[in-house]
Amino acid sequence: MWFFKTPEIVFGEDALFYLEELRGQRAFVITDAQLRRLGLVRQVEEHLRRAGMEVHVFDMVEPNPTVDLVRIGADVIRAFNPDWIVAVGGGSVIDAAKAIWVLFERPDLDPLAISPMEPLGLRRRARLVAIPTTSGTGSEATWAIVLTDPRARRKLGVGSRENMPDIAIVDPAMAMDLPPRLTADTGMDALSHALEGYVSTWRNPFSDAMCLHAARLIFAYLPRAYRDGARDPEARAHMHLAATMAGIGFGNAMVGLAHSLGHALGARFDIPHGRAVGLFLPYVIEFNARVAADRYAHLLQAIGRPSPNGPEAAFQLSRTVLELLETLEQPQTVAACGIPRDDFEADLPTLVEYALEDPSTLTNPRSPTAEEVEHLLLYAYEGKMVDF
Ligand SMILES: [Fe+2]
Structure with a gap:
């Protein structure tokens, strides 16, 4: 027996417009400061606002997200209380978003305790949209999360099947200017x-x-x-x-x-x-x-x-x-x-x-x-x- 799981995939030019079809009250955008400066995040914000949502942008994710970053993100997201989480970035951003989402719904959990063995009960509060801005990690379509322990200089793979994004918006324009x-x-x-x-x-x-x-x-x-x-x-x-x-x-x-x-x-x-x-x-x-x-x-x-x-x-x-x-x-x-x-x-x-x-x-x-x-x-x- 085996399983095959995939998010809903929206691919192609202008796939970003699909954001306007989402129904919800508040969208919490997770990204990094550089992508925000480049203007890619602004487009996402505009589509979400056209869908009638209030938007909050959390842009503190850095490459190789740590457990500490995930905890900070979890505090911010709890204050905003969204019904959609929208990750805009490469693998680090999308992985951080998955972990922040878990802590939003399960504040009792330690990020390193997220595992396929632990039933999470996600989606009672929010769902996850992933919008990749690199063509590589595939994190928009997987449940894997890689976190870094900077003190031990070690990467730790966590994740549960439940934290696969609900929707992956795969718009080539988002990666067009990748160096x-x-x-x-x-x-x-x-x-x-x-x-x-x-x-x-x-x-x-x-x-x-x-x-x-x-x-x-x-x-x-x-x-x-x-x-x-x-x-x-x-x-x-x-x-x-x-x-x-x-x-x-x-x-x-x-x-x-x-x-x-x-x-x-x-x-x-x-x-x-x-x-x-x-x-x-x-x-x-x-x-x-x-x-x-x-x-x-x-x-x-x-x-x-x-x-x-x-x-x-x-x-x-x-x-x-x-x-x-x-x-x-x-x-x-x-x-x-x-x-x-x-x-x-x-x-x-x-x-x-x-x-x-x-x-x-x-x-x-x-x-x-x-x-x-x-x-x-x-x-x-x-x-x-x-x-x-
Ligand atoms: Fe990889």
Whole structure:
């Protein structure tokens, strides 16, 4: 038995107008200060006001939201008492909004206690609309929440099926002016969702379809979106669609070891999520070669590349991902992120521990030992081959 869950999706040019069809009294917009300055939030406010709602904007979200930020947001939202929560931003904003929503409805809960095992009883007070402004995290279509513990320099995955957004408004105009580096970082996150979701042990035929098509779109359009940005609206629109499709895919299938390693490295050395996960992706594909070769062969076929038989398919796909990283001028090794070898080695035991404890490791098609995780990390440091 398996489940497949997705928000109501509103996609396309002018999808933002859908906000005017919402029925309610008060909308609490959650965003960050920079997006507010860029004017994207103002458009959202105007549509909500045209729907007859009173609007309050909370713009304090920063990258890698913390438990403290969630508690601050919860205090503000309780004073405003909305019936709609509207998250406008990238993964950090949408994840923070999910957690603030839970605390609004369940003030008794600690944010870190949000789990699939804890019935939340959400939607008695408010519902959640997510409007992504990057094409990558897929958070608009998943129930996952990543919070950061800055003291332990650790990322913690929480979330319950109930905190999936009710509506995802996926309007390519919201990501049209994304800078190239953010396009590459978030685009590699989306690709990691598609490729890891497709080989995850929790996959199902519905998630497979989402992941395969997202992979097809990302290989075709991410280089164009990176190079030409707003000059290529077709590439932007396809990337915005692909990121949500990959989000639906992995949201129902989970991800794997590239995410576990990326979470650990990203939190210890302050590297953006998509950059950290994307750099581990080729090495993890090779690690999975023996157990997931047929799945990697499907992915190669889907993206129109030759697909050899057996484990060679994994090595071929790994090379294809490395080529994409090169096209996007993204780091292909940990060293290329500017992390000195001594610092990396001093942190190695912690990185191994965090990666092994990460829930994403559970759904990787090959279950690693601590020694294998260490080998993978050392392999990814300079890209020098190790024997799995
Ligand atoms: Fe991700």
